[in-house]
Amino acid sequence: MTMIRTTTMIALLLLAGCAARAPRLADVAAPTQRPPVILISVDGLRADYLTRGVTPNISALAASGVRATAMRPSFPSLTFPNHYTLVTGMRPDNHGIVNNTMEDPRIPGVRFSLSNRAAVEDPRWWNEAEPIWVTAEKAGLKTATMFWPGSEAAIHGVRPTQWLPFDGKLPNSDRVAQILAWVDQPARPAFMTLYLDTVDHDGHEFGPDAPETVKALAEVDAQIGALVAGLKARSVAANIVLVSDHGMASVAPERVVRLDLTVPAGSFRTVSTGAVAGLEPMPGQGAVLASALKRPHPHMTCWPRGAIPARLHYGHNPRVPSFVCLAQPGWMILDRGPSEDKALGGMHGYDPAAPEMAASFVAAGPAFRPGTVVAPFDNVDVYPVLTRLLGITPLPSDGKDRLAQAILR
Template identity: 60%
Template sequence: MPRLLRLLALLLPLGGAACASVPETGGSETGGPPPVILVSIDGFRPDYLDRGVTPNLNALAASGVRAVAMHPSFPSITFPNHYTLVTGLRPDRSGIVGNTMYDPAMPGMRFSLGNRAAVTDRRWWDQAEPVWVTAERHGLRSATLFWPGSEAPIHGVRPADWLPFDGAMPPDDRVDRLLSWFDRPPARRPRFATLYFNRVDHAGHEFGPDAPQTTAAAALIDQAIGRLVAGLRARHIDADIIVVSDHGMAATSMQRIVYLDRIAPAGTFRFVTGGAYAGVDAAPGVAPRATPGQAARLAAALLAHHDHMACTRRQDLPERFHYGHNPRVPAFICVADVGWMIAASAAHPPRTVGGDHGYDAMAPEMNATFLAAGPAFVPGRVIGAFDNVDVYPLVMTLLGLPPLPSDGTVAPFRPALRQ
């Protein structure tokens, strides 16, 4: 513990003191509508706010609204939930059904987080329309400092300002880049902007949600939030700031892994994705040596009872999952008990074993964070838990834009809005 305290002491100088300098050309706000800044802290559980290391986030929540919890959509992983937050569509409808996926309409192609050709290919994203596309079409300038989908010309439209994802960019540098976009003349400043931090999620995966390293990562990002708030204040920009996470995190272990090759016949399936949940394709011809008889045996093996894992045909998933109808969803979905993981084989174990996410979205460990402050919000409000599909209509309301049909509603936020 002393070592942690020493580390936190280094990480917790107030954000205002660390704020980037303001160029003389920054100017002040000219009375136009406030910009909306959507901030994602990947993997940030709501209870991280109670660890005594997030004074800036807690101050922001106290000056506005904080939710008891926000439920992610299934699967509770990064790309699907980030796209849900800016489209209001659950993954089954947005088309981003996983961090890794295949599409029968694009044979031979594989989508994954590290595949830049896929990440920048609009065909994976065009089943939905994110906020920034609608904003640009209505003449509102948008800027995305890292957000899944923002590197692709979705429906032929890009944000006015965007950068290719750089996971190594320090948090303060991300804040400074975003603030630099507000140093322009008012007409060229973003009306809608996003900001993304990945460090808390990485620490949670590597060390676990309860580890001191994860608490230290939360403290570091809190410092960056303080830098953002102070930077906007110095520029006389009164923004509506919404801080969210995409999912929570559960502690895992190398001693709690289910290996599918010990259950399913070898050579009869394609392991699409694994971890807290697994996606398995089993149709004849998907795996090189699969036959109809082998596929039937695979189905029987997967659908049998298993300790610490339950497998279901995609079309038979419980309705509360809102998942399984998009053709990109694998034929079988296996969900591990919270704290367990699923791997294809012992030869290919999970890359990190400290923590994981992707479980049933209603598991408490998967709860995501929501807080917001700014001229649109009544100070000191606490609202109940809601589904993350509701963030999209909130953002569109703040921007004064007509929301597209979605799975969300602005109703949970009405008690916290000034109008």
Template identity: 60%
Template sequence: MIRHTPVSDARKLMRALLVLSVPFFVSACAQIAPQQPVPAEAVAGRPPVILVSIDGFRPDYLTRGVTPNLNALAASGARAEAMLPSFPSITFPNHYTLVTGLRPDHHGMIGNTMEDARILPNPRFKLSDRDAVGDRRWWDEAEPVWVTAEKQGVRTATLFWPGTDADIHGVRPSQWLPFDGKLPADTRVDTLLGWMDKAPSHYGFYTLYFDDVDHAGHDFGPDTPQAGEAAARVDAAIGRLLAGLKARNIVANIVVVSDHGMASISKQRQIRLDQVAPADSFRTITYGTSGGIQAQPGKEAVLAAALLKPQQHMQCWRKEDIPARYQFGHNARIPPFFCLADVGWMIFPDEERAEKMRDGGAHGYDNTAPEMNALFIASGPAFTHTVLKPFDNVDVYPMVMSLIGVKPLANDGSITPLLPALKTSGTQ
């Protein structure tokens, strides 16, 4: 039997159903729709963070008289005596550590070159391979700042940072460009400032990347005039950034870091793996300051016997036996055998590749070696003037997340070593 409800009662019933259904509808939409960007006026109340990387910049470059802008930035805020890179002290692993707070062993970007049989049809990663670099599967073992920020409603703009060429976890920064190593330092700054002109209050997090100093360090060595000239060139670009911000009345928290330092190398300091182990017993996945080595089928015992005995200017381990202090050796992408050269020495698989070596600079050595020390400078309304004791680069991530007001994911870092540099109001 159908009971006819009076019109007034029907309206009451419809209102009640509507009230009950709205929370369900909103909840359902929240589950299926991406979170909307934080309104401009909400972001405007918190200074944006500009995370700047100067690849290969050692802290002692600040003492060479060629970096007035960086020195002024440090004088107005905080700097560290040194920041310790994670192991291995190379570019992609440490850039990903800085924006995830995870050691390479945990975030999966364990080298500039690596292999992963699970990633087909191209199971080999090289930083020069644009397709591999843009394949999110190499990066998806972690989630960088810009992905988490975008998910939590804070828009981001990244100008060249390892990982930004890929849609990690299916998310890209609101503004980004594919990496272009030929783009001059000044043009990079102008591009970033141009993004600010379009939406100055919409972005809570920016990245900026310079590779001039790293290239000069590799090509000529860290103690050369060319390295100083590169440092001066990037310093001028930093000055351009500061002037551009001032002209736009943009107050930002600027964090300048490097991924690692640089050590001098010489053709006279070489280690040949084919003189340590039979040439038919191994293949090298990586070589240089360290060696990632795979035994040929049936040759594991032969290779182990050759590598694991004491070596001159090099130490070798099975991956599971790499000393705990390196916090490295458990990720599936790390080869079964791993060798590390003494600072200043280089590992090559054979004579052909050893002959191509030239004097210059290299990194990737023990991450606690002074030559591998990285730069840390921070200035802006969140920072007070201080000189920090050396700390690990995993600690940068929780600080950055606090500054942009985004909840960090689980990580290997701690904000505690950086608290002396922070004003209480700066992280609110």
């Protein structure tokens, strides 16, 4: 009887031990969910804006994670080309969004522009590359995009699980609230984007050093703080990557190169103007236009499409105009004099090497090495970081893995 009782007690103790260990074994066996990745674009956030003392929340993210002294945009340093570069790892000449305003001989009669809703939603303009949300969706991950350029088109037939058409009037607070609403969903998206454009808007209208721009910067920083606080309240440890697409340079009406006073009348038509201009010759005027643009100009340099300096990685895509002219930073190229009611205080699109074009990069979250500061790098290197965070296989790109190796745990 004593032996039977002893054996029974040992069996009960073994069963109790198994029961006590079962939850831990189940936890180990259960699949682990990666922290969500939130890619934030603060359009026009010049690198040195973060030293102005009005961005405590962005600075706190940088202190807890990673910051770059600067990030070099791709040429041209414009909004749509660089946003698509950030999510594809390809330079504009390779992903096809070569300007905010462009033409394609394969899509005759259509001019792509930010205001052309039909073109923005037409996948033919975007299909030369595959953005990370498409790759993620193909890998079975849910994605959600808040206004990121390209996300309104069914690229290669795929859209984000959730997306919204761009509405410039939607307050930044509502945009942040939408991200938190997505976070609250039972099937939380693995990848989300947030786009904030007020710093760029006021930088254009008033100039990069204007009080209005500083105020917009402080307001955006407050919204970043609200997002971080909302994640903390939900106990969500997200990997946040905050970037900008370009910087901003001061401009003035007196610093304008007028093409109508520089190039023979009737020899050209403009595809785009601003910091970088695209020109097409009128029929039979190619030689005349080439000769006029070849002449030295103190504030503008022009090249035929095939002769653009190699360091700019630009000019092979058929969407690049026949002639490309680049203004000296602080100057603009217009086909006529500037309109007094549309005078601008700031512009971008210049040589990516210009200090005024330097963009921002800040990242924080469980995947990042805290207290890391990295030297300036090309923005094509952001894409490999994002694919690593999501655990998906990157597509071939112009980006290198060196940034990911330097900043990820």
